[in-house]
Amino acid sequence: MEIRQLKTFRAVAEKLNFTRAAEDLHLAQSSVSAQIKLLEEDLGIRLFDRIGRRILLTEAGEKLLGYARRMEQMTDEIRGELSGSGDFSGTLTIRMPETIASEYMPEVVELFHDEYPKVRLEFINCDDARLREELNTGRIDMAFLMTDSVNFKNVTVEALKPERLVLTSAPSHPLAAKENILSADLQGQTVLHLRVD
Amino acid sequence: MEIRQLKTFRAVAEKLNFTRAAEDLHLAQSSVSAQIKLLEEDLGIRLFDRIGRRILLTEAGEKLLGYARRMEQMTDEIRGELSGSGDFSGTLTIRMPETIASEYMPEVVELFHDEYPKVRLEFINCDDARLREELNTGRIDMAFLMTDSVNFKNVTVEALKPERLVLTSAPSHPLAAKENILSADLQGQTVLHLRVD
DNA sequence: CGAAAACAATCGTTGGACGCGATTCAAATA
DNA sequence: TATTTGAATCGCGTCCAACGATTGTTTTCG
Numbered sequence: 242m243e244i245r246q247l248k249t250f251r252a253v254a255e256k257l258n259f260t261r262a263a264e265d266l267h268l269a270q271s272s273v274s275a276q277i278k279l280l281e282e283d284l285g286i287r288l289f290d291r292i293g294r295r296i297l298l299t300e301a302g303e304k305l306l307g308y309a310r311r312m313e314q315m316t317d318e319i320r321g322e323l324s325g326s327g328d329f330s331g332t333l334t335i336r337m338p339e340t341i342a343s344e345y346m347p348e349v350v351e352l353f354h355d356e357y358p359k360v361r362l363e364f365i366n367c368d369d370a371r372l373r374e375e376l377n378t379g380r381i382d383m384a385f386l387m388t389d390s391v392n393f394k395n396v397t398v399e400a401l402k403p404e405r406l407v408l409t410s411a412p413s414h415p416l417a418a419k420e421n422i423l424s425a426d427l428q429g430q431t432v433l434h435l436r437v438d
Numbered sequence: 439m440e441i442r443q444l445k446t447f448r449a450v451a452e453k454l455n456f457t458r459a460a461e462d463l464h465l466a467q468s469s470v471s472a473q474i475k476l477l478e479e480d481l482g483i484r485l486f487d488r489i490g491r492r493i494l495l496t497e498a499g500e501k502l503l504g505y506a507r508r509m510e511q512m513t514d515e516i517r518g519e520l521s522g523s524g525d526f527s528g529t530l531t532i533r534m535p536e537t538i539a540s541e542y543m544p545e546v547v548e549l550f551h552d553e554y555p556k557v558r559l560e561f562i563n564c565d566d567a568r569l570r571e572e573l574n575t576g577r578i579d580m581a582f583l584m585t586d587s588v589n590f591k592n593v594t595v596e597a598l599k600p601e602r603l604v605l606t607s608a609p610s611h612p613l614a615a616k617e618n619i620l621s622a623d624l625q626g627q628t629v630l631h632l633r634v635d
Numbered sequence: 636c637g638a639a640a641a642c643a644a645t646c647g648t649t650g651g652a653c654g655c656g657a658t659t660c661a662a663a664t665a
Numbered sequence: 666t667a668t669t670t671g672a673a674t675c676g677c678g679t680c681c682a683a684c685g686a687t688t689g690t691t692t693t694c695g
Contacts (some may be wrong), residue, residue: 242513259672269448272654275672278549279652284520292534293662294671301520308516316439323498339593456643469683471644491642491691500669 244316246280247309249273250288254306257296267352330359336375337385341365440512443477444506446470451503454493464549527556533572534582536563563622 252262253273263270288302298306320328342364350362365381374380383435387404410417416426449459450470460467485499498635528601534543539561547559561576571577573593584601607614613623 243442245440269655304519305516308512315509319502322501323483335551348504400505464682
């Protein structure tokens, strides 16, 4: 029996739905199934009745739910009481291109806020090339860029992931018919692309 | 924060000694160190003051100890309340050679008893060859053997580990001088060996 | 005072646990 | 009957946790 399992159990027991619980917990549905299965095996008793695709708490499940809630309260209490200083708060100012922001940030913000609810996130659009200065003066705390390499002094840089660069056009465009496009083919074409500072 | 970590923490906090705690928990000392380190990182606060090789609870540690105890009580309560049927009791009768018993059983019995305190273990010396009958009639529940292979019907057999067979003699024995001994060398010698039923 | 013992921290390795995506199978719904 | 919803299962990859060995330090004892 582990706290992680009890948290998962509580989520499932309250939603009575493995898939929703998985979303809440930022887990795959299969992982939730596996955890519940482990917990049931560990306790040696079924926690849910599976009636068709619908699930109900068994009597044992009902009892456990109460304990799980108290247990979780207690962990929160522990953190509240002990970690004091470890409980970050303040504002993080982040500069990043809108394209990245709209793609990745919704999920990242949710995850981050779950862990550090007292930290406010401030995003600024990445519309100029004065990053180095901004980072050094403390106007922004961090930035996400799409670029081949960055080499700033006094700034920590980490590559997060490669991102494919894709060529897109209207279906009616002459180049759309070609199987392969060489960079030479773009000669004289008007290209709309990301600003790379 | 996981229950396992809190259990480890409690053991250390009560013994004020990592090594003893590790023994109690059937863990390596390094594992205990690692768990405590993780817990301290997770909570963002030191739990022990390390004064030389001696350790003391910090203020945070004192507080946590209370919580850890309540937490553990609660898990026991959960098991007591829920697992009902999963709580095995009764007697297991096991036949095995004394050589095996004295070598492996002390630790095995301790581990087993920690997990199933209500099960009594009964050992019988392995001094006859009527194992098959004994197993089938239910006089014994299981047996440990040292042998090359066993093939009983209605009996589940599992190989646990290979065991080296070593030749030993008094230092004064003629064969003791030889670098290598062949089985032919044993011709005519009196050999004291395990009974293999 | 020097030698030995006690003990926690650290390191490298490895097996197992855990998470994931894809798939399957059953049930509910259209 | 077809489609959707939802949980279980499987195979795979990765990461974590336990271990043994070692180190460095402190305490104890000869």
